[in-house]
Amino acid sequence: MARLDTLEAVATEMEARRSFLVEAGAGAGKTTTLVRTLQHLLNHHRTDLEAHGRRIACITYTNVAKKKIHERIAADPLIDVGTIHEFLWSAIQPYQRELWLQILDYNKDLTKPEDLDDVTAPPVIEYSDRGRRLSEGRISHDDVIALSLRLVTAHPKLIRIIASKYPIIFVDEYQDTSPKTIQLLLDHLAGAGHENCVVGLFGDSMQKIYESGVGAVKRPGLLTEITKHENYRCSPPVVEVLNRMRPDLIQDAIGDQQTGEVHLFLNTGTPAGPERLTAAEATLAQNGWTRENSKYLLLTHRRIAGTLEYANLLEQYRKLSRYGPDDLMARNEPYIQYLTRVESVSTAFRNNDFAELTSLLDEGWTRITRHSDKRAISQAIRALDAVRTSGTIGDVLDLMGDGHLLATPGKLKSLERRRTATGLDERDQRRADFSNNLRNVSYREVISVTNFIDELTPFSTQHGVKGDEFENVVVVVDDSAWNRYNIGKMLAGTDKPDRTERSRNLFYVCCSRAQRGLAVVFVNDLPEGAESTLQDWFASGIIHP
């Protein structure tokens, strides 16, 4: 019955043309509700939408989520599923003249404005991954949102046009959306147009794990808040842990998993370090947990096997800054971001996934249909694969720079340019040294770290751990490896508020992926005060002191 309640609550808001926020904890079925609402709209309003040339926008944060939703609505052409950038760009792109005027103004506010006085005729404005070159009409990822906001503020009629094309706009995982996007959606689009555009946000503020996300959104007059108190995913003892972690949002375990187990390993009798994990694994094995039926989520840089297969790479990030290793893990730095895309291209090719390749490759390859296109891409990727396994990071960057598989993003280009510059200040020199040293590291280390991140950390882009679930989850915490997060201090209540929040969210996201069993293993000693919080949170489980 609860299922009907949430869907009904959403349907009521839709009928009344009111915007809403489905805010609920992990496993509550938010994404499922979003998909079912889309199905309901298609079943009941198809004729009307088609007759007026209207569509539904469904904005997702990642390509992985996009694919998932597409599959579940059978890629219905009435629904545009895409990233916020795709959606906004399709909306503003037709207004080239107005865009150029905004660009001239926007340019003045940039820290490094371009000289646009010499540009006689406005160029054709394009949005590209290659980064910003305003004089040539090229705008970047970041510019799309800022320019959209400027454009609609200057031309309110545009809002009416967008709202009548998209009278319904849904956002999945809204907590990871940028504050500017939320501003655009709520302050401009919600309620706009003849049909009162409905903006529906689905997500959970406590699952924000990326820096750039807006987190909680509170707009009592504008958004009807719909809360769900079910948890369809996790077994009762796991839900009990989540409830103690988050007493302001108590969930009922009503899913299929009615039995489960929870373990907390402190293992203080064993020396701190990987041995504590080994000891925990021995206990879990006696209970039937194996590497095959358990998902490891490591909040650490240590490989379970002990040796780090990307030690040199990690060392460069360590030298770069105190947050370098964290940025490597969360892929929050231009080099690792780009190299991750290179790895995704290579993986998609190996899997013969040409649909995935099309979405990864450059604009020039928007449709890989012709045999000759496939052949050209195959050749380029084979050449890449040869260098990936035998060359350095520099070799791969040079090869990619010469070819035309992936454009080099603007930020990376400028780092590469500054690599050989002279007279840099201390910070830029450190960055330049980083670029040069990184280039000498074997590319195999990139392959290792990418596999590690995708398989063993919550920062996976391949699977998007946040929306995912596994039978058993083993969360391994090693606070000595991180700077942006500190689970121990969060538990002890002694950390700064922002880091406390980040750590709590990350820990919550990890623990809430478990369907049946959850084990949390601390490999180093905890600060004073942490253990009593853990005793409380894990009271439904077995604590291994």
Ligand SMILES: Nc1ncnc2c1ncn2[C@@H]1O[C@H](COP(=O)(O)OP(=O)(O)OP(=O)(O)O)[C@@H](O)[C@H]1O
């Ligand atoms: N109404 C329902 N009835 C039965 N199972 C459901 C229902 N809603 C969701 N589920 C199942 O519960 C699990 C979690 O659902 P879903 O991924 O939609 O939750 P979520 O709230 O988006 O999760 P999270 O925020 O933790 O990623 C899935 O396995 C899904 O199939």
